[in-house]
Amino acid sequence: MRGNNVVGIIFSNMHDDTMQQVTNIRTFGSVPFGGRYRTIDFPLSNMVNSGVNKVGVITKSNYQSLMDHLGSGKAWDLSRKSEGLFILPPFGNGNQMYSNRIEALDGITSFLRNCNEEYVILSDCDMICNIDFKKVLDAHLDTNADITIVYKNGEMPDLGEPVVLELNSQDKVTDIVVGAKKGEKVSWSMGYYVMKKAFLQQTIAEAVSRNRSNFVRDILQRGVLENKIYGYRFEGYVGALDSVQSFFRVNMDLMKWDVLRDLFNPMRPIYTKERDEMPTRYGLGSVVTNSLIADGCVIEGEVKNCVLFRGVHVGKGSKLSNCIIMQDTVIGDNTVLDYLISDKDVTFSDGKAMIGTESYPIYVSKGSVV
Amino acid sequence: MYPKQECIAMLLAGGQGSRLYALTKRIAKPAVPFGGKYRIIDFPLSNCVNSGIDTVGVLTQYQPLVLNDYLGNGQPWDLDTMYGGVHALPPYQGTHGADWYKGTANAIYQNIPFIERYNPDYVVILSGDHIYKMDYSEMLAFHKSHKAACTIAAYQVPMEEASRFGILNCNEDGTIYEFDEKPKVPKSNNASMGIYIFSWEKLRKYLEMDEANPDSSNDFGKDVLPAMLNAGEKMVAWKFEGYWKDVGTIDSLWEANMDLLDPNDPLDMSDPSWRIFTRNPVMPPHYVGKNADCQNSLVTEGCMVNGKLEFSILFEGVQVETGAQVTESIIMPGAKIMEGAKVQFAIVAENAVIGPGAVVGQRPEDMENRDDWGIAVIGGGVKVGANAVVKAKAMVEEDIPEVTK
Numbered sequence: 001m002r003g004n005n006v007v008g009i010i011f012s013n014m015h016d017d018t019m020q021q022v023t024n025i026r027t028f029g030s031v032p033f034g035g036r037y038r039t040i041d042f043p044l045s046n047m048v049n050s051g052v053n054k055v056g057v058i059t060k061s062n063y064q065s066l067m068d069h070l071g072s073g074k075a076w077d078l079s080r081k082s083e084g085l086f087i088l089p090p091f092g093n094g095n096q097m098y099s100n101r102i103e104a105l106d107g108i109t110s111f112l113r114n115c116n117e118e119y120v121i122l123s124d125c126d127m128i129c130n131i132d133f134k135k136v137l138d139a140h141l142d143t144n145a146d147i148t149i150v151y152k153n154g155e156m157p158d159l160g161e162p163v164v165l166e167l168n169s170q171d172k173v174t175d176i177v178v179g180a181k182k183g184e185k186v187s188w189s190m191g192y193y194v195m196k197k198a199f200l201q202q203t204i205a206e207a208v209s210r211n212r213s214n215f216v217r218d219i220l221q222r223g224v225l226e227n228k229i230y231g232y233r234f235e236g237y238v239g240a241l242d243s244v245q246s247f248f249r250v251n252m253d254l255m256k257w258d259v260l261r262d263l264f265n266p267m268r269p270i271y272t273k274e275r276d277e278m279p280t281r282y283g284l285g286s287v288v289t290n291s292l293i294a295d296g297c298v299i300e301g302e303v304k305n306c307v308l309f310r311g312v313h314v315g316k317g318s319k320l321s322n323c324i325i326m327q328d329t330v331i332g333d334n335t336v337l338d339y340l341i342s343d344k345d346v347t348f349s350d351g352k353a354m355i356g357t358e359s360y361p362i363y364v365s366k367g368s369v370v
Numbered sequence: 371m372y373p374k375q376e377c378i379a380m381l382l383a384g385g386q387g388s389r390l391y392a393l394t395k396r397i398a399k400p401a402v403p404f405g406g407k408y409r410i411i412d413f414p415l416s417n418c419v420n421s422g423i424d425t426v427g428v429l430t431q432y433q434p435l436v437l438n439d440y441l442g443n444g445q446p447w448d449l450d451t452m453y454g455g456v457h458a459l460p461p462y463q464g465t466h467g468a469d470w471y472k473g474t475a476n477a478i479y480q481n482i483p484f485i486e487r488y489n490p491d492y493v494v495i496l497s498g499d500h501i502y503k504m505d506y507s508e509m510l511a512f513h514k515s516h517k518a519a520c521t522i523a524a525y526q527v528p529m530e531e532a533s534r535f536g537i538l539n540c541n542e543d544g545t546i547y548e549f550d551e552k553p554k555v556p557k558s559n560n561a562s563m564g565i566y567i568f569s570w571e572k573l574r575k576y577l578e579m580d581e582a583n584p585d586s587s588n589d590f591g592k593d594v595l596p597a598m599l600n601a602g603e604k605m606v607a608w609k610f611e612g613y614w615k616d617v618g619t620i621d622s623l624w625e626a627n628m629d630l631l632d633p634n635d636p637l638d639m640s641d642p643s644w645r646i647f648t649r650n651p652v653m654p655p656h657y658v659g660k661n662a663d664c665q666n667s668l669v670t671e672g673c674m675v676n677g678k679l680e681f682s683i684l685f686e687g688v689q690v691e692t693g694a695q696v697t698e699s700i701i702m703p704g705a706k707i708m709e710g711a712k713v714q715f716a717i718v719a720e721n722a723v724i725g726p727g728a729v730v731g732q733r734p735e736d737m738e739n740r741d742d743w744g745i746a747v748i749g750g751g752v753k754v755g756a757n758a759v760v761k762a763k764a765m766v767e768e769d770i771p772e773v774t775k
Binding site: 074289297 | 640647652653654669679
């Protein structure tokens with residue numbers, strides 16, 4: 001399979017600052033999402049389903065939860081004798097931690113040198129989608145591009161550092177601008193880049209030696225003039241995570257049938273670490289509608305428009321609407337929660353009420369007792 | 371060279387399970403789905419792992435494909451270890467010919483070389499048709515402290531049901547003086563659970579004697595155990611307290627599943643200190659739609675529920691469409707209950723499709739003659755056409771055509 005000639009590189013810490021509350025205690029890649037996943041499951045599964053069998057995960061800080069989640073890579077079939085999963089902790093430059101994408105890539109020089117694969121895919125963890133990278137690579141080979149950028153044509157989501165492509169009719173990138181208004185109809189980059197490994201190594205080495213530090217400005221924008229950059233238009237569902245609000249919204253998108261179907265295509269499953277929970281138990285008198293619910297929950301109250309992660313308990317008489325409740329949170333009896341995101345292991349005692357709004361959901365941090 | 375193991379387990383998984391009819395047409399009984407996401411064999415395997423036994427031989431014979439696939443390298447149960455782990459042991463051909471497993475004892479006899487390479491002191495013999503959580507290490511400690519040749523796990527059944535079981539009649543110190551197979555007038559209510567621990571030296575001796583006896587049916591219960599007792603070996607009963615259910619029949623399989631819906635579920639599969647491990651499907655969380663109503667039910671990942679559930683268990687990937695009703699039923703992986711269909715007191719096997727408006731099963735109170743009532747079973751992959759009606763106790767193995775109204 002041609003995909004085997006590709007090594008995947010995942011940046012697990014990029015965008016940490018956009019959801020500070022949630023990423024205070026973890027990397028962006030290990031943010032819980034969609035009832036049983038972590039955000040890194042999406043790029044990782046997409047790569048594996050596209051035939052990639054070597055993936056390096058670049059970490060920076062607070063990556064214990066990420067390592068715990070990834071383990072040996074078994075859940076993604078990446079626990080292999082040859083190739084497989086590589087966790088790439090910060091490396092080099094004395095005590096200095098990398099501060100941008102170019103430095104991060106410079107830090108994995110030796111990993112890249114030891115890869116025999118001809119191509120690389122670079123990915124962050126902020127896009128929730130089910131994409132076939134084999135098709136991206138095919139397009140990359142067809143156009144003979146130096147860099148292929150995956151983009152989505154449509155309304156600009158609320159991204160912190162939006163990269164907007166201007167393309168000709170052959171999908172060749174003619175200009176790259178930084179910044180666009182939210183909601184504007186544009187072709188925006190999803191942050192997936194495909195290129196030859198040798199090209200990446202050379203470009204990074206050159207950027208480092210010239211003290212260039214901005215990936216978008218110094219590699220992509222400069223590349224428009226000096227190299228051949230093409231776009232690959234992605235047609236499926238994309239949920240961009242860039243704030244607590246968008247995190248809330250994208251989770252809620254999962255309640256749409258077509259999104260659920262597209263994202264969890266049984267031909268290209270999204271893998272995650274297993275937990276061996278028993279099936280979810282619905283009590284007598286429970287009222288549950290329009291919700292996404294993982295295994296191991298016990299529901300005795302009312303749940304409407306919610307995402308419940310594994311092992312959540314909802315007590316009798318409690319009413320939850322528009323909530324995202326992460327793993328092992330326990331909600332007592334007669335508690336009312338609306339527009340709320342609860343992190344892991346939170347305890348809500350009986351008879352509490354917390355009500356947020358759609359534009360500003362309440363966030364309750366890990367392990368809190370309410 | 372294999373490191374010595376104090377105790378290994380042998381799991382008898384070759385039986386057809388003929389009393390499960392359509393459910394075991396293509397799969398061995400231990401591979402039958404149970405409890406929303408498990409298969410029956412998950413229970414003895416998880417018990418082994420949780421009891422510290424990490425070498426398990428699984429004796430397979432009848433329809434082993436699904437079971438072998440399911441066991442794989444044993445990773446779901448942490449049994450993918452370097453020396454021990456789970457081993458599927460089918461009958462094999464040797465220089466003196468080939469034999470099927472003639473009986474439970476013969477199955478173990480044929481695998482003496484497998485057991486010997488671990489040089490165990492004790493061997494646990496398990497069967498693949500019981501739902502229970504048991505700490506075999508406690509039973510082993512009992513076996514050791516009584517210096518027994520064989521310890522048999524015993525379950526206290528109600529006296530009025532005792533005549534359906536193999537009864538162990540014991541002295542006060544727990545030693546067994548008599549086996550009473552399905553006695554008309556039971557002397558005690560200690561039923562044998564079919565779980566044995568043997569000191570390996572003794573077992574080996576009696577297996578060899580049994581094999582040399584041309585009149586033997588090579589069965590543990592009928593031949594080996596009585597032979598040991600008659601020879602004066604020390605055999606003791608270890609009383610087990612807790613939930614235990616034989617799921618060898620359609621009714622008992624259905625009942626054991628329904629037991630899980632009891633809010634005070636005596637099995638408690640959610641206990642983190644005694645997990646029941648299983649091969650987890652790769653599926654998203656289940657989605658409960660706008661028109662759904664779930665009452666006292668178990669639902670697992672990959673399901674889509676838009677209809678009404680009452681006292682039911684849905685396995686992975688089951689779809690219940692709008693207006694469909696599922697009552698007191700078990701819907702196995704990948705099955706689909708279409709719009710307006712009604713499934714009650716039924717077991718719908720893997721990937722079966724119940725067409726729109728079809729009615730499967732009957733409530734006992736709706737029967738003219740209560741004796742005709744029973745659980746309806748739809749076999750794996752069977753399609754029940756729109757508006758078709760399947761009566762109570764039916765065993766459907768062929769597609770049923772659509773009925774025009």
